[in-house]
Amino acid sequence: MKKKQIMIIIIPLFILGLLGYGVYWAFFDMSRLPKGDLISEVSSPDGTYTLKAYVSNGGATTDFAVRGEVNFNKENKKPKNIYWDYHEEKAIIKWIDKNTVVINGHELSVPNETFDFRR
Structure with a gap:
């Protein structure tokens, strides 16, 4: 039960982290100018x-x-x-x-x- 709760928290945080980095990379990364x-x-x-x-x-x-x-x-x-x-x-x-x-x-x-x- 506890393992399931941890996965319910970790997976969405990981997905949000990837989405956040993707937005930064696509729109704000100065190395891509x-x-x-x-x-x-x-x-x-x-x-x-x-x-x-x-x-x-x-x-x-x-x-x-x-x-x-x-x-x-x-x-x-x-x-x-x-x-x-x-x-x-x-x-x-x-x-x-x-x-x-x-x-x-x-x-x-x-x-x-x-x-x-x-x-």
Whole structure:
């Protein structure tokens, strides 16, 4: 009887977990953003990072969007998407210090913080 009760609780939780991850993967995962066309590239003051900005054209049904990815110049890591904003065609990038960048008015601590208009 107790085993049956545990299974009645665990199976729905597992299914809800899978559904939740599926929604995140399909709609919010920043690693699945479109590549876009390179519009800007600015290195950090100490050369540790290079932030590359791309504009993505969704076609007739969606507006332009800007994606920013940080590249690790001194480490062997793959680039990481840290910025995604909609209704933008340009990227104004300014490094404040070696770990802080401002992209179109959004200040981020590199490489850990991200900005995603969907959240």
